[in-house]
Amino acid sequence: MAIDLEHCxxxxxxxxxxxxxxxxxxxxEGAIYLDANSLGPLPADAPARLEATVREAWGRGRSRSxxxxxxxxxxxxxxxxxxxxxxxxxxxxxxxxxTSVNLFKLLMxxxxxxxxxxxxxxxxxxxxxxDLHIAQGIVAxxxxxxxxxxxxxxxxxxxxxNQEVSVVTLTHASFRTGACHDLKxxxxxxHQAGALVVWDIxxxxxxxxxxxxxxxxxxxxxxxxxxxxxxxxxxxxxxxxRDLQATAxxxxxxxxxxxxxxxFETDYRPADGMRRFLCGSPEVLALTVLEAALDVWExxxxxxxxxxxxxxxxxxxxxxxxxxxxxxxTIITPKETDRRGGQVTIAHERGAELSEALIKAGVLCSFRPxxxxxxxxxxxxxxxxxxxxxxxxxxxxxxxx
Ligand SMILES: Cc1ncc(COP(=O)(O)O)c(C=O)c1O
Numbered sequence: 521m522a523i524d525l526e527h528c529x530x531x532x533x534x535x536x537x538x539x540x541x542x543x544x545x546x547x548x549e550g551a552i553y554l555d556a557n558s559l560g561p562l563p564a565d566a567p568a569r570l571e572a573t574v575r576e577a578w579g580r581g582r583s584r585s586x587x588x589x590x591x592x593x594x595x596x597x598x599x600x601x602x603x604x605x606x607x608x609x610x611x612x613x614x615x616x617x618x619t620s621v622n623l624f625k626l627l628m629x630x631x632x633x634x635x636x637x638x639x640x641x642x643x644x645x646x647x648x649x650x651d652l653h654i655a656q657g658i659v660a661x662x663x664x665x666x667x668x669x670x671x672x673x674x675x676x677x678x679x680x681x682n683q684e685v686s687v688v689t690l691t692h693a694s695f696r697t698g699a700c701h702d703l704k705x706x707x708x709x710x711h712q713a714g715a716l717v718v719w720d721i722x723x724x725x726x727x728x729x730x731x732x733x734x735x736x737x738x739x740x741x742x743x744x745x746x747x748x749x750x751x752x753x754x755x756x757x758x759x760x761x762r763d764l765q766a767t768a769x770x771x772x773x774x775x776x777x778x779x780x781x782x783x784f785e786t787d788y789r790p791a792d793g794m795r796r797f798l799c800g801s802p803e804v805l806a807l808t809v810l811e812a813a814l815d816v817w818e819x820x821x822x823x824x825x826x827x828x829x830x831x832x833x834x835x836x837x838x839x840x841x842x843x844x845x846x847x848x849x850t851i852i853t854p855k856e857t858d859r860r861g862g863q864v865t866i867a868h869e870r871g872a873e874l875s876e877a878l879i880k881a882g883v884l885c886s887f888r889p890x891x892x893x894x895x896x897x898x899x900x901x902x903x904x905x906x907x908x909x910x911x912x913x914x915x916x917x918x919x920x921x
Contacts (some may be wrong), residue, residue, distance in 0.1 A: 535828065537825065543816050545562040552882060552884065554902075555895075556746065557896025558896065559751075561898055563812045563816055570808050577591070595614045595755075596614055596794060599615050601811070601817070602615065606732055611794060612732075616776075619741050621799075622797075625797055626740075626760070629771070630686070630716040630739055634686040641666050641667070643671070646694065648720065656668055678706065682713055689720070691720040691723065692723065697865050698723070699861075700728070703731075718741070723862070724862070725742045727863070728826050743756050751809040755807055755810055765796065770797050770798075770799070773799075774798065775800070833853070833857075833860055833862065836895060837864055839911040840914075844918065849867070849868050851867075863897070871892060871893045872891075874893060874921060
C-alpha cells in the first residue's frame with residue numbers, strides 16, 4: 521500500500537519521543553534537518569549551561585573552579601553518561617581530545633599489547649580518511665615495522681583476518697554509505713586469530729545500538745559532535761575494555777593521565793583506569809555542551825531512540841523508492857534494518873548539484889564525492905511528517921533539474 525501523509529501523521533501521533541523535539545533549538549523556520557551525521561542539533565539548554573560555566577564558574581570563580589570536581593572530573597563523569605548508549609560500563613569510557621587523537625592513542629596501545637611478529641594493521645580502503653591517515657602515521661612513526669593493509673570494497677573482511685594481523689581497525693557505520701559492519705562477528709574473528717580490535721563508532725553512537733561489551737570489543741573511539749550533539753568540534757570519546765585498562769598504555773603521556781597529577785612529579789606514572797587515556801586539561805567549555813546533550817538521554821530507554829531511528833531511516837528509504845524511482849537515484853544504504861546506522865545515502869550522478877539545490881529548498885543534507893547524498897536522522901528532533909515533506913522537496917528539486 522502506498523505511503524501517504526496521513527500514514528506519516530499517524531506515526532507522529534504514536535511517537536513516544538515526540539515531546540523531546542522541544543529539548544532542541546528549532547533551527548531555521550521551515551528547514552528540515554537531515555544532517556545529524558555531520559553535526560547534531562543544538563540542545564535547547566546548552567547555551568544557558570555554557571553561559572553559567574563561562575560567567576559563574578570562570579568569570580566569578582576564576583582559577584578556584586579548577587578545585588571544583590565538576591571541572592576536573594568532567595571527562596570521567598560525562599564518559600559514564602555516554603557509556604550506557606554504547607554498551608559499556610561507566611568506568612570504561614572517557615571523553616576528551618578529538619576522535620583522530622583518541623584513535624592514535626588506542627591504536628598505539630593495542631599494537632603495544634601484541635607480539636612483535638604481527639606486522640599488519642588491517643582496515644578498509646573506504647574507512648574514514650582520518651582513520652587511515654592516523655594508521656599511516658603510526659606505520660611511519662614506527663619505522664615501517666607495521667604495514668597498513670586495506671580491504672577493498674566488496675571484499676570479505678573476515679577472510680582477511682589472519683595470524684599476521686595485529687590490530688583490526690574499522691568504522692562501524694560507514695560515513696559514506698551508512699552501512700554497518702557486523703561488529704560482533706568481526707571482533708570475534710579477530711580474537712580467534714589473536715588480533716585486537718579498535719572500532720570507530722562515530723556514526724553509530726547515539727544513532728543505533730552498539731553493544732561494545734556484548735561483542736567483546738577491546739578498544740573504541742567516536743565523535744561527540746555527530747548524533748551525540750556535543751556541538752562543533754566537541755570532545756570525542758575513548759573506550760577501553762575494563763580488563764585491558766591496567767596493561768594498555770597511552771602513548772600521549774600528558775599530566776592528566778598521571779597517577780597523581782597534582783603532585784607535579786618529574787617521573788611519569790600512569791593513572792589507573794580510564795584516566796590513563798587522557799592527555800592534557802579537560803576542555804571545560806566544550807564539555808559543558810556535550811554534557812547538556814547527553815543529559816537529554818537521562819531517564820529514557822536508549823532503545824526507544826534507536827528504534828525510532830530505524831523507523832525514520834526505513835520510512836525515508838520507502839518514500840525514496842515510492843516517490844523517486846524514475847529519477848535515477850540508487851539507495852546505497854542496506855535495506856535490512858540491522859545493517860544500517862542513522863544515515864541513508866542515495867547516489868545520483870548529479871548528486872552534488874541536487875544536494876546544493878535541496879539545501880536551498882530547506883532540506884539540510886550533505887554530499888560526499890563522487891555521488892553520495894547523505895541524510896542523517898536525529899531521533900529526538902524529527903517527525904515522520906518531516907520526511908514526507910523532505911522527499912516531496914527532493915522530488916520538486918529533481919523535477920526542475
Ligand atoms: C568516522 C569518523 N572518524 C573520525 C572522524 C574525525 O574526527 P575528529 O575530527 O574528531 O578527529 C570523523 C569526522 O567526521 C568521522 O566521520
